[in-house]
Amino acid sequence: MDAIIQLIHVSKWHDRRAALSDVTFEIEKGEFVLLMGASGAGKSTLLRMLIAEEQPDEGQIFVHGKNVTKLRASEIPYLRRKVGAVFQDFRLLPKKSVFDNVALPLIVQGASEKDIRRKVTEALRAVDVDHKNDQLPNGLSTGEQQRVCIARSIVNGPVVLLADEPTGNLDPERTREIIELFKLINARGTTVVVATHDPHVLKYVNRRVITLVQGVLVAERRVGEGVGG
Amino acid sequence: MRRLFYLVREAWVNMRTNRTTTIVAILTTAFALACVGIFLLLYVNLRNAAGSLQEDVKVMVYLEDRLPSEPVRELERTLKTDRMVDGVLFISKEQALGEFRVQFPSESHLLEGLGENPLPASFVVTLAPSFRSPDAMKAWVERVQTMEGVAKVDYNQEWSSLLARLIGYIELAAIGVGILLSAAAVTIIGNTTRLALLARQEEIEILRSIGATRTFIRIPYFLEGAVLGACGSALSLGILKFAFELFRQQIQLTGRFSGIEGMISFFPLSVCLALVMVGMGLGFAGSVVSLLRVGDGRA
Numbered sequence: 167m168d169a170i171i172q173l174i175h176v177s178k179w180h181d182r183r184a185a186l187s188d189v190t191f192e193i194e195k196g197e198f199v200l201l202m203g204a205s206g207a208g209k210s211t212l213l214r215m216l217i218a219e220e221q222p223d224e225g226q227i228f229v230h231g232k233n234v235t236k237l238r239a240s241e242i243p244y245l246r247r248k249v250g251a252v253f254q255d256f257r258l259l260p261k262k263s264v265f266d267n268v269a270l271p272l273i274v275q276g277a278s279e280k281d282i283r284r285k286v287t288e289a290l291r292a293v294d295v296d297h298k299n300d301q302l303p304n305g306l307s308t309g310e311q312q313r314v315c316i317a318r319s320i321v322n323g324p325v326v327l328l329a330d331e332p333t334g335n336l337d338p339e340r341t342r343e344i345i346e347l348f349k350l351i352n353a354r355g356t357t358v359v360v361a362t363h364d365p366h367v368l369k370y371v372n373r374r375v376i377t378l379v380q381g382v383l384v385a386e387r388r389v390g391e392g393v394g395g
Numbered sequence: 396m397r398r399l400f401y402l403v404r405e406a407w408v409n410m411r412t413n414r415t416t417t418i419v420a421i422l423t424t425a426f427a428l429a430c431v432g433i434f435l436l437l438y439v440n441l442r443n444a445a446g447s448l449q450e451d452v453k454v455m456v457y458l459e460d461r462l463p464s465e466p467v468r469e470l471e472r473t474l475k476t477d478r479m480v481d482g483v484l485f486i487s488k489e490q491a492l493g494e495f496r497v498q499f500p501s502e503s504h505l506l507e508g509l510g511e512n513p514l515p516a517s518f519v520v521t522l523a524p525s526f527r528s529p530d531a532m533k534a535w536v537e538r539v540q541t542m543e544g545v546a547k548v549d550y551n552q553e554w555s556s557l558l559a560r561l562i563g564y565i566e567l568a569a570i571g572v573g574i575l576l577s578a579a580a581v582t583i584i585g586n587t588t589r590l591a592l593l594a595r596q597e598e599i600e601i602l603r604s605i606g607a608t609r610t611f612i613r614i615p616y617f618l619e620g621a622v623l624g625a626c627g628s629a630l631s632l633g634i635l636k637f638a639f640e641l642f643r644q645q646i647q648l649t650g651r652f653s654g655i656e657g658m659i660s661f662f663p664l665s666v667c668l669a670l671v672m673v674g675m676g677l678g679f680a681g682s683v684v685s686l687l688r689v690g691d692g693r694a
Binding site for chain 1: 397398401408597598600601602603604605606607608609611
């Protein structure tokens with residue numbers, strides 16, 4: 167299989183403290199990977215590096231065949247269009263409707279009006295918030311806001327979907343729903359990487375788990391569906 | 396199309412969200428540009444006035460008293476064949492006296508007591524347009540003054556060189572004030588853009604994370620700057636026009652400087668449009684300055 171994400175001896179320091187230390191792994195195309203670790207383990211740093219929001223101090227990172235560490239500033243937006251990102255704080259524009267928030271990546275790319283309408287409707291339907299089209303994000307529950315955020319991240323058909331603590335603000339039931347949604351997106355062919363510190367997430371997935379401890383990759387394993395941490 | 400609509404709408408939303416800042420920026424820009432406009436208006440009108448004065452420049456060549464008719468005709472021929480001369484008109488002693496009586500009826504009795512007509516005959520010479528500069532006129536006058544039968548040559552040299560000097564000073568002042576206040580306008584609009592930028596930092600981060608290019612992020616702010624500059628400039632022209640009409644009305648009412656109100660004029664429409672474009676350019680420049688370090692694609 168082809169590696170869609172590849173980290174080779176990646177290290178990163180924040181104020182002399184190692185956020186990531188000599189991390190090497192590959193993620194194959196179509197995989198669903200959980201990136202586990204406590205707060206400060208380096209999960210967010212790693213995800214930020216995958217969309218070139220941060221650069222490693224050492225090592226190489228390849229995403230979808232591109233060496234992220236060598237991208238020119240003008241190439242970065244085009245990488246981010248192939249890599250969808252879901253954040254714990256949702257990062258929705260409060261003064262724009264649900265529809266407009268989800269349409270944003272397509273507007274940025276210059277999609278036609280017809281395409282925007284069709285793809286946004288599909289994405290909202292996929293995350294089951296198509297009935298909240300015209301509402302503002304603040305009028306939605308946290309679970310719904312996270313779904314809108316996911317719809318925005320998949321609307322332009324990214325090859326990879328990164329989620330940083332996507333269930334951090336959700337109760338166990340909503341957590342399960344969101345993880346099921348990621349599994350559905352993954353089943354359609356998108357590579358999904360979910361970073362979480364929440365061991366309960368493991369209950370809902372039977373996938374590969376990469377564990378980081380203080381910036382060091384300590385384990386790679388698979389967990390059984392329905393089996394606890 | 397949707398992208399264009401989005402960018403224009405974002406610029407509009409920026410301005411509406413920061414309404415007070417936008418209004419203050421337009422007003423201060425308008426004030427700064429109105430100050431520049433005053434000098435520009437003064438400069439343009441003085442240039443026009445100087446142009447019409449130069450067109451009207453006549454040189455008086457006074458002849459020696461009792462000069463026989465033959466040398467007078469000879470002098471007239473010489474003047475008419477001079478390449479620097481456009482027209483020559485002979486004024487006899489009698490015509491000069493007649494004109495004096497018409498122009499100064501209350502003072503005409505002064506000449507009665509003298510018995511003989513004291514006014515000399517003269518030629519009124521109009522110089523060719525290309526020889527109406529102060530230097531060319533001075534050289535021509537010096538040459539004619541040495542001609543036989545010429546008593547004196549008179550022209551408003553001081554007035555025309557004074558006007559030329561004054562125009563020079565105003566031109567310098569207009570350039571100086573223009574540069575200074577244009578820089579002020581750029582700074583004002585730049586600061587407004589920066590405030591809008593700070594207020595929308597989170598939104599910019601979101602746009603970056605979903606793959607918006609630097610240009611896409613910047614365009615609404617460029618548009619905003621250009622619109623602020625254009626509005627400021629248009630408002631400054633409105634203020635100037637109002638002040639100009641008030642000034643013209645005052646001149647008419649007081650009755651002083653009669654005739655001036657017909658000589659002065661406001662900027663023509665083409666210049667007004669050009670000034671609005673300049674304002675737009677200054678606003679755009681202000682936004683560019685404040686956005687130089689924004690949206691480089693990396694966190």
